[in-house]
Amino acid sequence: MEHNSDRCRSHCPINFVLETFGDKWTLLVIRDLMFHGKRHYGEFLASDEGISTNILADRLQRLERDGIIEKEVDPSHRSKVIYRLSPKGRDLLPVLLEITRWSGKYDSKSNAPKAFLTELQKDRRRLAARVLATLDEADDR
Amino acid sequence: MEHNSDRCRSHCPINFVLETFGDKWTLLVIRDLMFHGKRHYGEFLASDEGISTNILADRLQRLERDGIIEKEVDPSHRSKVIYRLSPKGRDLLPVLLEITRWSGKYDSKSNAPKAFLTELQKDRRRLAARVLATLDEADDR
DNA sequence: CTGTATCCTTAGGGATACTG
């Protein structure tokens, strides 16, 4: 799986993520997968920011193409699809955590749970481990 | 200085950074300030990705408005302007470092210096301290 | 050298109807 194989403006690592996440929606899908336990199309659609269905479909396709998420048909209910983060996608966790830390510090209206921010500052590794454990657990079901 | 005071889609911390950096250009300016020692309009303009002058002017304004960069007229050469990161802007360093780590891992064509990536993995704090020291040094001049 | 101003094009995205 080749990510961004062609047509990128440069080979700078910062630019690399911009080619994938440089829009207003993609990262929200990752957030929902990572922190909110969402797995189904309709759940993403229901997020606060109100993504529209065509945009969501497009982002899910791109993310799958770039190897960041994986798709699977729900074994119990057919006609339900499950999305989950690939290892490459899970490896974005430190990025999202640093973003959360920065926002928590400078956004006066942030709704991030205090406990989360405190632990983030105190013991980032432990927090990261717990988030990843949650994902593993969900996968086992 | 109030960042994103109105009109944000939600108060989620991930969404907060998207309101500021959710486009293809803003983060490149930060990168240039943080890692490439750029300080002048013309230097940003000359970056590999080829930002156009109206977009650059717009991004510089927004970043200043959001308290992420600061502007100053060059004391030696008048009619030269110096941009620098504010503390709030410098505090984005951990975010950029995690982005660099992730990209370095998954972008086969990344041009990030090997030494940088190795140190990033080995001793992130030391690396961060060095980058910040460079910024301080530049400020003293 | 540091921007503004203008013009123009395109891609991103909202709304909504529809399909398996």
Next chain:
DNA sequence: CAGTATCCCTAAGGATACAG
């Protein structure tokens, strides 16, 4: 429920000329 398909529109952005 999980998407496609369409229509339409606006904002983002390229090119370029010009001004202080």
